[in-house]
Amino acid sequence: MKPPPFDYLRADTLDEALDALAAAGPDARVLAGGQSLLPMLNMRLVRPTILVDVMRIGALRTVEARGGALEVGAAVRQVELERRADLDQTQPLLAAALRWVGHAQTRNRGTVCGSIAHADPSAELPLALVALGGEIRLRSRRKRRVVAAETFFAGSMATERRDDEMIESVTFPLRKPGTGYAFREIGRRHGDFAIVACAALVDATSARLAIGGVADRPVARALPLPGPDLDEALDGFAWSLEARDDIHATARYRRDLVRRLGRQVIEEAARCRG
Amino acid sequence: MPRLGADRRHEVRFTLNGRPVEGEAEPRMLLTDFLRHVLGRTGTHVGCEHGVCGACTVQIDGAPARACLTLAVQVEGAEIRTVEGLAPAPDRLSVLQESFRAHHGLQCGFCTPGILMSLDELLSRRPDASEDDIRHQLSGHLCRCTGYAPIMKAALDAARRLRGEGETAADA
Numbered sequence: 001m002k003p004p005p006f007d008y009l010r011a012d013t014l015d016e017a018l019d020a021l022a023a024a025g026p027d028a029r030v031l032a033g034g035q036s037l038l039p040m041l042n043m044r045l046v047r048p049t050i051l052v053d054v055m056r057i058g059a060l061r062t063v064e065a066r067g068g069a070l071e072v073g074a075a076v077r078q079v080e081l082e083r084r085a086d087l088d089q090t091q092p093l094l095a096a097a098l099r100w101v102g103h104a105q106t107r108n109r110g111t112v113c114g115s116i117a118h119a120d121p122s123a124e125l126p127l128a129l130v131a132l133g134g135e136i137r138l139r140s141r142r143k144r145r146v147v148a149a150e151t152f153f154a155g156s157m158a159t160e161r162r163d164d165e166m167i168e169s170v171t172f173p174l175r176k177p178g179t180g181y182a183f184r185e186i187g188r189r190h191g192d193f194a195i196v197a198c199a200a201l202v203d204a205t206s207a208r209l210a211i212g213g214v215a216d217r218p219v220a221r222a223l224p225l226p227g228p229d230l231d232e233a234l235d236g237f238a239w240s241l242e243a244r245d246d247i248h249a250t251a252r253y254r255r256d257l258v259r260r261l262g263r264q265v266i267e268e269a270a271r272c273r274g
Numbered sequence: 275m276p277r278l279g280a281d282r283r284h285e286v287r288f289t290l291n292g293r294p295v296e297g298e299a300e301p302r303m304l305l306t307d308f309l310r311h312v313l314g315r316t317g318t319h320v321g322c323e324h325g326v327c328g329a330c331t332v333q334i335d336g337a338p339a340r341a342c343l344t345l346a347v348q349v350e351g352a353e354i355r356t357v358e359g360l361a362p363a364p365d366r367l368s369v370l371q372e373s374f375r376a377h378h379g380l381q382c383g384f385c386t387p388g389i390l391m392s393l394d395e396l397l398s399r400r401p402d403a404s405e406d407d408i409r410h411q412l413s414g415h416l417c418r419c420t421g422y423a424p425i426m427k428a429a430l431d432a433a434r435r436l437r438g439e440g441e442t443a444a445d446a
């Protein structure tokens with residue numbers, strides 16, 4: 001299992017990277033942490049003609065809290081965010097979700113933006129971004145644009161990103177006082193992709209639940225607060241996701257997890273409101 | 275902005291276990307193959323080549339990572355540490371290696387180089403690592419022989435010894 005041949009560009013600046021993407025179009029791939037791209041190359045699921053390594057672009061290495069959100073640049077590795085001492089305070093949902101992303105050995109290399117770009121339907125970071133209502137900042141040679149997470153994910157490993165665009169950064173809204181957050185997932189083993197992952201936000205008047213691993217992309221929905229109406233609403237949400245049977249779990253089991261785990265995270269988030 | 279062509283080999287230089295090394299690699303060459311075939315350092319093992327088994331784990335700039343998910347050209351200028359760099363002298367083992375030996379932390383030894391590189395980093399970053407911390411670090415490794423219990427024992431014993439809390443007791 002060896003990658004097919006490709007050119008390799010070690011970009012020093014954002015302009016170099018964007019020029020290369022503009023020139024090569026669909027034949028180019030951004031190389032970030034390589035933790036999803038290298039397996040795909042080794043298995044020859046993709047055959048780009050050029051890889052554009054963006055990890056040495058200094059301008060993409062920043063994590064900044066501003067305008068009520070945490071902005072994470074494209075060259076920031078998952079471990080860097082995970083080890084921020086204040087993350088539990090500034091965005092507890094993101095802190096909880098990060099611990100479920102692969103293993104320490106993959107988080108040491110993998111980037112936050114790479115996981116968003118890869119858009120695996122079971123991945124934790126796209127789920128957290130959708131749950132929180134975050135944004136993706138895209139940039140090409142010609143223009144910049146900002147896309148809301150809920151419209152960015154277009155299907156399994158498909159996004160609104162155009163071939164000549166790269167993700168420059170993503171922004172996670174910071175914790176709001178009076179809102180509680182919770183995250184849980186069920187997988188076969190720790191570090192495996194989720195069979196079902198749930199993220200919840202609860203404030204004084206409403207709950208919001210986002211589900212990963214069931215539909216072809218993470219999906220969020222407003223739900224009632226814990227009480228008599230919640231079970232029925234969860235059931236409706238579970239059926240709307242059109243779960244399918246696969247080698248990991250049956251559709252029925254997935255729906256059941258949405259109902260049970262969904263209730264648990266909403267209740268936990270309600271308890272954490274502070 | 276070096277652009278390295280697909281059909282040629284290019285000079286790659288980095289530090290391996292404290293010493294500068296160099297060799298030639300096509301852009302598509304994996305770090306595992308560069309270490310083993312170009313540099314002849316076969317201590318790093320190759321299992322699955324898609325990031326799952328952990329046999330190929332090395333330290334890249336101090337952080338345990340999959341060499342099979344890393345291109346040789348990506349580590350230009352980096353500091354790489356492999357299992358060959360653990361022993362303090364040719365005739366001595368590191369504390370972690372000694373503990374593995376004493377507690378039968380290996381049988382066939384296929385998974386061992388990767389596991390040692392992960393645990394070595396954990397124990398130096400967190401000398402007080404708990405059993406839970408060690409389990410989390412080990413979740414990134416598969417061992418088909420030991421059933422993990424002896425590996426846990428070895429890791430916990432090494433942690434104690436590295437903190438200066440007593441000798442390896444060869445298992446009773």
Ligand SMILES: Cc1cc2nc3c(=O)[nH]c(=O)nc-3n(C[C@@H](O)[C@H](O)[C@H](O)COP(=O)(O)OP(=O)(O)OC[C@H]3O[C@@H](n4cnc5c(N)ncnc54)[C@H](O)[C@@H]3O)c2cc1C
Nearest residue numbers: 030032033034035036037102110111114115117123167325
């Ligand atoms: C054993 C193992 C277990 C894993 N388990 C999980 C898990 O449980 N949950 C999970 O979510 N992930 C998991 N992953 C994948 C995760 O580790 C990756 O880090 C992540 O999916 C991709 O991030 P990356 O930086 O490695 O991106 P890369 O692999 O470098 O790139 C992935 C894709 O995104 C594109 N891309 C990357 N960055 C950008 C950018 N800035 N702009 C545009 N396109 C870009 C690339 O071109 C490529 O198509 C696992 C991986 C392994 C090997």
Ligand code: FES
Nearest residue numbers: 321322323328342
């Ligand atoms: S060979 Fe690299 S993880 Fe299996």
Ligand code: FES
Nearest residue numbers: 381383417418419
């Ligand atoms: S000792 Fe044989 S795989 Fe671990």
